[in-house]
Amino acid sequence: MMQESGTETKSNGAAIQNGSSGGNHLLQCASLREGRSNGETPAADAGAAELVHVQQQQALQVARQLLLQQQQQQQVSGLKSPKRNDKQPALQVPVSVAMMTPQVITPQQMQQILQQQVLSPQQLQVLLQQQQALMLQQQQLQEFYKKQQEQLQLQLLQQQHAGKQPKEQQQVATQQLAFQQQLLQMQQLQQQHLLSLQRQGLLTIQPGQPALPLQPLAQGMIPTELQQLWKEVTSAHSAEETTGSNHSSLDLTTTCVSSSAPSKTSLIMNPHASTNGQLSVHTPKRESLSHEEHPHSHPLYGHGVCKWPGCEAVCEDFQSFLKHLNSEHALDDRSTAQCRVQMQVVQQLELQLAKDKERLQAMMTHLHVKSTEPKATPQPLNLVSSVTLSKSASEASPQSLPHTPTTPTAPITPVTQGPSVITTTSMHTVGPIRRRYSDKYNVPISSADIAQNQEFYKNAEVRPPFTYASLIRQAILESPEKQLTLNEIYNWFTRMFAYFRRNAATWKGAIRTNLSLHKCFIRVEDEFGSFWTVDDEEFKRGRHIQRGRPRKYCPDENFDELVTHNPSLIKNMQSSHAYCTPLNAALQASMAENSIPLYTTASMGNPTLGNLASAIREELNGAMEHTNSNESDSSPGRSPMQAVHPVHVKEEPLDPEEAEGPLSLVTTANHSPDFDHDRDYEDEPVNEDME
DNA sequence: CTGTGGCTAAACAGTA
DNA sequence: GTACTGTTTAGCCACA
Structure with a gap:
């Protein structure tokens, strides 16, 4: 009777051990759906979790709004870069605040979460989806940062060449301020999210661990430098250009510039260089951009405008652009510095991307889930799709089922071991699996529960953590007439769950038994x-x-x-x-x-x-x-x-x-x-x- | 250790 | 006779 609630209680207990009132909001949401009823879940936990959920929703809305605003602002400001405009639709992809915190959950923390053995396939699915969305979002952010960095450089240049194209300068400044605001709000949301997670005990800060949640856009990201540049750029603007938004820049510097942020870049910003547009450069290299090789697709020229970061000078034709390029962006300290900054930005972003790809791969490897990231890493993975149930495992012993991620006895692949190759043997030597966190009948699964993980179970040959009775009920309730024949129930099972596409005799019999028994x-x-x-x-x-x-x-x-x-x-x-x-x-x-x-x-x-x-x-x-x-x-x-x-x-x-x-x-x-x-x-x- | 609940297999019966 | 559907039981296992 309390069998399954015990699992939930365990998860809560684990969370409490971490010094908070609830678990991961994802977990909590899932468990909330699953676990009302028996009163073992403290109401306070549920309330806190829901509050967090609401906060998440609000944060998500804000993030979306920000991106929308950015797009609108860039459109209004009449961006001259068609390339940038082309990028805009990608920015409309809904962005979760959690997705903006790629480093929020370290591998150790992920491992910690998993070791709490409270993750259900639903929750794992959410995590995976988040991680995938994270990758997408990261790419978008990279593009965005890159563009903004270019704009930043342009701004620096324009400060040097004062009075040059004041209107465009103003537009760019508006843009930058908008971006700056976004940065600030994103990071605030990230911190809020982090604090929420920390409150729930999901993020347990190890004693020797740096204050991770206080690091916005954590390690490797370039925002610190970016913000410094933003600050310097905006501070040079006249007051009428930065009214209201200037506060953001101040907040940004006070909030986000963290000396503890791991600065793996060798970029050295001369605090005084910005005043004259100079950056201290130690090892200038790679300034040759081979512009002339592809005159019609020059990355620095488009729509009659020089796209050198911070320039946007109007060039009527390509020849004039080349002339402009050679004259205004010749090889000098300034250009070299700009290139170097850009290079560092790109490198950091690439590093960050590589890290997150690796993390994603490790997660997927650990979770035995087929990777949806095409060639995320060259590391080979034998995931569920390549795992075929051995006859001995799938037939000789009905208990030797592919374990579900919720299985407490499921071995947790240590992330520290790196991506592991999940073999058939390892999949089936885990022993009997019996965990169904919706076993309790008074904890019916909801349509959302299954719908949420629909794709997961459709593709992953993972046993759904629901009882047959729950699934049968779901199948029936999903039908238009709230009634199904036995064969239709069968079909629903095979349609919705890859797992039920094999061993038909077993689960069909179980369905019949359950129909009769309940x-x-x-x-x-x-x-x-x-x-x-x-x-x-x-x-x-x-x-x-x-x-x-x-x-x-x-x-x-x-x-x-x-x-x-x-x-x-x-x-x-x-x-x-x-x-x-x-x-x-x-x-x-x-x-x-x-x-x-x-x-x-x-x-x-x-x-x-x-x-x-x-x-x-x-x-x-x-x-x-x-x-x-x-x-x-x-x-x-x-x-x-x-x-x-x-x-x-x-x-x-x-x-x-x-x-x-x-x-x-x-x-x-x-x-x-x-x-x-x-x-x-x-x-x-x-x-x-x-x- | 025990009780409970879920799963599986099997036997059995009825029906198409 | 066969396949499918439906019912019931026994045994195993995990969990509280």
Whole structure:
């Protein structure tokens, strides 16, 4: 009963051990969806997690808005660089704040998270998606930084050549200020995000670890230098150009310039150089840009404008551009410095990209997930897609299933070992896997849960961490009519989960077993065949049909034939309510309050049989309570199931708390005195039969 | 150690 | 006869 909640409790406990009230917001969100109910999850945790979630959403919106603003501003300011304009759409990609913090989660921290053994495939999927989006975002940011760096250089140059093209200069300044604002806000969001994570205990700062969360755009990134340049550039602007935005630049420097930021670059900024546009350069190199080789696609010339960082001089034709280039951007200290700055920027970005690619690869390797990053790294990976279940593993031992990422016993690949090659052996020597964090019936998986990881389970041959009952319920609820035939359920499983595309006999049998075993699944028959519906209320109760109950198969052929070959009986019953006329009013009420919304599609004005069955069952349960008080000593062996039998709805032994005796109200209809059911369990206490 | 719940396999029965 | 569907039971395992 508390089995699965134990897993959740464990995750919370792990988080608490880290000194916070919750886990990763991702984890927390997932667990929130999964784990309401049993009250073991402190309400405060849920509240905190939701708060974090809201914060995340807000941050995400802000980030999106920022990018949108940037695009609009650049459009309004009439950017002369078509290339840059071409880049703009990429910036519209939704950006998660978490994605902006590529270094937020170090490999050690990731490992730490994983070792907490609370990651579910859903959560892993989210992480992977984030990481993939991160890569994309990083590339965009790199482009953006690069462009802005060029603009920065232009600005520096223009300061030197004062009075030159003041209008364009102003536009560029506006642009830069916008970017500066973005930088600031991005970093603020990052810090906010980091603090949130830290509060939740996801980020545990090791004693010897630097204050990572306080490092904006952490290691390797160039923003520190960029911000310094921004500051210097904007400080040179006149007051009317920087009203309001200047505060940002100040904030930026105070907030983001961190001396503790790992500066792996050899770039040395001369604090005084900016005043005269000079940067101290020690080893100038690579200034040859081979401009003339491709005159029509010169990276520094486009749309009649020189695209040298910070220049944007109008050149009517390519020849004039070359002339301008040679005159204004000749080989001198200034140009060399600009090149060097740009080079450092690019190098840092490349380094950062390489690091994150490596991290992504390690994560994917660890999680045994097929990489979606094309050739992210040259490191070979044998991921799930290349893993074929060995016959011995998949057939000889049904327990030797590919472990799910949520499996506590799953071996965590130490990231420090570097990308590992996941072999078939390693995939299947992990022992039995039984973790389903939605095992608890009162913790139904939501559509979002599965939808969120739809692609993951479709492609990764990973066993979904849901019980069969949960999945069956989900399949049924996803259907338009909230009802499925057995074969449709099969199809749903194979369609939604790669895992269920093999060993069909096993899981199909399990599905059938679950359909029969769980009270929540209601089989309804009509002239077209039979289909299954789900009683969600019953599902949440999580009750099984008791073992040892009389088999549904009735040796009494008269009875069976009566119901089996008379599907119309169901319809008749639906219309006439022959068996429950005395309960009609109460039945209506029961239907109204008993999970009817689940069947809204079919229950409009004409309740489905599933509804009817559910309602009848509930009504019978209720009726039992009444009859119990009067007929507690009724003749044993008259199962209420027999009463429900005519509608071919799975007979439900009544719960002990709801029913202690037979239901005489309806058993009289079709019950023969010598019904074999009596004999089947005549030795069993009635109550046991009834649960 | 025990109880509980989920999974799997198997037996069995009915139906198409 | 076969495949499919549905029911039931037993045994195993993980977990609390």
